Amino acid sequence: MNIINRNFFRILRAGALDENEPLEPMSEFKWNRLFQMIKSQNVSAIALEGIQARRDDENNNIPSELVAELQACVYEAPKTKTQHAHSFEVPSLSNPILDHKLKKIFNNERHSIDTNIDSLRLLGIIIDNVQTILNKGMSLGGVLELGKFLRTRGDKVDFVKIDNWLQALHMRRMAQLQGSILILVFNFEQDEIPFVNNIEPSAGKIILRTVTNLATDTAEEWHFRQGRSGFVRNNSAVLRRNLRRSLRYIAYAPIETTSNFVSNFARSLSEIEE
Structure with missing residues (x-):
């Protein structure tokens, strides 16, 4: 595991699990890369807690402007509701x-x-x-x-x-x-x-x-569209990515993985945009 990944997981462990591990000093370029990973993984709030917990580290040379940017990102993000122990929402499965x-x-x-x-x-x-x-x-x-x-x-x-x-x-x-x-x-x-x-x-x-992988992957991109000629097309790159993901996880939950892929495919067909 490279130094960027090591610091990334140390920050998350400090923020989420209160673990005390010193950070390793890095160049500004590598810290920028790490902060891109934080945003891509949608763990900004956890990471900010971890960074604040390690702010007195001797080897902590995180650029202050990156911390300020992360703080702004966290404070501007919509707050999620805390679920009451007896009233949390029941999850759903595709199958x-x-x-x-x-x-x-x-x-x-x-x-x-x-x-x-x-x-x-x-x-x-x-x-x-x-x-x-x-x-x-x-x-x-x-x-x-x-x-x-x-x-x-x-x-x-x-x-x-x-x-x-x-x-x-x-x-x-x-x-x-x-x-x-x-x-x-x-x-x-x-x-x-x-x-x-x-x-x-x-x-x-x-x-x-x-x-x-810093690419943002969203299910909303997977839509079929009907062109002027009447032919139906879709974002083939996203379709391939969804297929690869399904194949990657099918061994872990074959029934739900298959149902999820078929359900998304069927829903996309039903939402054809002209």
């Missing part, structure tokens, strides 16, 4: 059968005698991350949210229920992939994440590809 199972899990657990809301919240984070991964690519912000929850509320979670739910939803490997990233780059121990039985071999490669 109708799995989505029905997911809704049933939430409904049954909320009305169970031994209701465990923290277990539902953990499942919700994992499923939300799955949707982000399949539609936009691996989300460091989502993985860090999972890590923060495990560190702060993990002792309240019923991991037997989590394992059963993930099995029913065919999401065990996708959850294990997220946990593997926490272990590989965010210094988690495997026993902190009971749903990780084995570290996924491709997790390291996936996360390095994620942080080095």
Whole structure:
């Protein structure tokens, strides 16, 4: 891992997990590159906390104008609502059968005698991350949210229920992939994440590809359009990128990955713009 990536993950660990690791001095060019990664990964608020936590480091030579720019970015960003423990939104899946199972899990657990809301919240984070991964690519912000929850509320979670739910939803490997990233780059121990039985071999490669790719990937770009000649065309580069992403993650959640791709494709056809 190069120095830019090392400092990038140190800043995120400091901001999200309160870890105390000194930064390595870098050139202004490399700090610019790191800040591009922060914005691309949508982790500006976490990174700002990490930078402020490490501001007294002897080796901290981050250009002040970059910090000021990041502060402006964070303060101007819309604030997300904090969800109440008993009223958070139930996530969705593209596959109708799995989505029905997911809704049933939430409904049954909320009305169970031994209701465990923290277990539902953990499942919700994992499923939300799955949707982000399949539609936009691996989300460091989502993985860090999972890590923060495990560190702060993990002792309240019923991991037997989590394992059963993930099995029913065919999401065990996708959850294990997220946990593997926490272990590989965010210094988690495997026993902190009971749903990780084995570290996924491709997790390291996936996360390095994620942080080095500064292109903004959005599902909204994937639209078919009808030209004057009557032929239907679309953004082929985005189509290929979506297909590659689906192929990359199909082994981790084959049913949902396939359904997600087909659903996006069908929705794009139904929204043909003349």
